[in-house]
Amino acid sequence: MTTIEKTQQYVLNTYGRFPLTVVRGEGTRVWDEGDRGYLDFCSGIATCSLGHCHPALTTAISKQAGTLMHCSNLYHIEPQADLAELIVEKVVKQPGKIFFSNSGAEANDGLIKLARRFGLESGRYEVITFNKSFHGRTIGAMSATAQPKIHEGFDPLLPGFRYLEPNNLDAVKAALTDKTVAFLLEPIQGEGGVHAMTREFLEGLSTLAGEKNLLLLLDEVQCGFGRSGDLNGYDTIAPGLVPDAISWAKGMGGGFPIGAFWVAEKHAALLGPGSHGSTYGGNALACAASKAVIETIISEDLPGNAKAREVQIRETIARWNHPAITEVRGHGLLIGIGLKLEALKIPEGKIPSIHLCSELLEKGLLVPPAGPDTVRLLPPLNVTNQEIDQALKLVREALDTHLA
Ligand SMILES: Cc1ncc(COP(=O)(O)O)c(C=O)c1O
Missing domain, CATH: 3.40.640.10 (Type I PLP-dependent aspartate aminotransferase-like (Major domain))
Incomplete structure (x- = not known):
């Protein structure tokens, strides 16, 4: 049995789970059973503040x-x-x-x-x-x-x-x-x-x-x-x-x-x-x-890094002037990207934020939704400038391919 099958058979089904089994992590990255790497901007939902396996x-x-x-x-x-x-x-x-x-x-x-x-x-x-x-x-x-x-x-x-x-x-x-x-x-x-x-x-x-x-x-x-x-x-x-x-x-x-x-x-x-x-x-x-x-x-002044990365995120997204983004909310590295639902083409019956998070997972980025019209960015507090750029590039690609 795969981990997904075992979970379905033996673990109480209280969570809506994405179809990914995470087996190891290092810094801002995690890997699945097939050794594919992902950028982790979920961090266990704002939990892995230092990233994975910080010494x-x-x-x-x-x-x-x-x-x-x-x-x-x-x-x-x-x-x-x-x-x-x-x-x-x-x-x-x-x-x-x-x-x-x-x-x-x-x-x-x-x-x-x-x-x-x-x-x-x-x-x-x-x-x-x-x-x-x-x-x-x-x-x-x-x-x-x-x-x-x-x-x-x-x-x-x-x-x-x-x-x-x-x-x-x-x-x-x-x-x-x-x-x-x-x-x-x-x-x-x-x-x-x-x-x-x-x-x-x-x-x-x-x-x-x-x-x-x-x-x-x-x-x-x-x-x-x-x-x-x-x-x-x-x-x-x-x-x-x-x-x-x-x-x-x-x-x-x-x-x-x-x-x-x-x-x-x-x-x-x-x-x-x-x-x-x-x-x-x-x-x-x-x-x-x-x-x-x-x-x-x-x-390591990680609150300072959170502030600096927030500025980077806000400036980058402001430059996009993207038709599918209403606003960027939150502070530091607790960021919500508000989605303009009318501007997005989402398959019928799908919750927009969850659909986008699934697409981003396929592209190699883990992000959690926050309600139906918000995608959250919760990277580790020591996330780098380059990792933010990589993640935002994927977010933009996902939004662009879903424009109505
Ligand atoms: C603001 C806030 N309070 C409380 C909780 C509950 O925490 P726990 O899941 O550790 O019980 C959460 C979890 O998401 C939270 O975000």
Whole structure:
């Protein structure tokens, strides 16, 4: 049986998969079973921040695997404490504490639990989230996600969420009730089509949170750790913003599964002993891997590279003046190319973005869609100028051959 056949027979069919089996990777490239190479501008959906098999990451994992892989959170774990220090001191740069999880959805569940504890005494529990958001697939994170297609068939959802239009502060002000306790949002929405929040909106929410004693919770699972062109996505949009808590996953592990959330010092006591936990959360191997990734992101100024490559992408696409592109959205290397559907000839029954991504795969470029009319570019943060040129050339060819 081929890998594709085995997957179909034995793996639960929850993913729409492209017909490709990836067997190895190096830098920005991956190879299939037939040893054909592909440029990887998907990076495990914004996860392989350093590309594939970066020596700093593989060395850290090998070394830690031979020292201590796992013990329990009943004991103190050196790589966990070191990673927490690194994130608090060098990434958030605000006093606070970290909880380690294994994924982004779990990190967001932690933020929801924090909000519930924060509102406990005043009887408040309602968290405001925003249309087209994506916060994960656990029942909590899924209920926070304001996308009907994610909820379909899973009622009753976790109660206590209110979904509003993003970038509309007046709508938020009008929706506050005596039950509202927090705002939860992605500074740059990823899965929902690459939509960035505005500076006015983030700062307005922060002011409102201060005035009304609400929590400002930021989901940086996709846009954090350098992807936006700064260490924090919110730094790119609203420098100086001070959230109450932040969730991460994806890029912080460079491909090793890990998630986390930070809680500002003033709220840290809300989650005390026995209130939250995870067997694997803060595992020694995962923390050693993440520490190597974050140290490399900082020492090699990969946010700086993300910014420079964003400029290159925007300038190149602007020069094309392409009839099938509406706009380029996002920040850093979380980029969405908006498609003008009327200008494209797409076979009937096919979703335009997925059809184009399939064509690009055939041409040797991996890119993920983001909704029906957006193709995302999520290369590793150390992608080179030449690799961007190669990928954009393929994108242009694919668009040109599909012009109506
Ligand atoms: C912004 C955001 N939050 C949460 C998640 C869920 O993360 P995970 O798949 O690690 O649970 C994702 C995943 O795409 C995401 O993009």
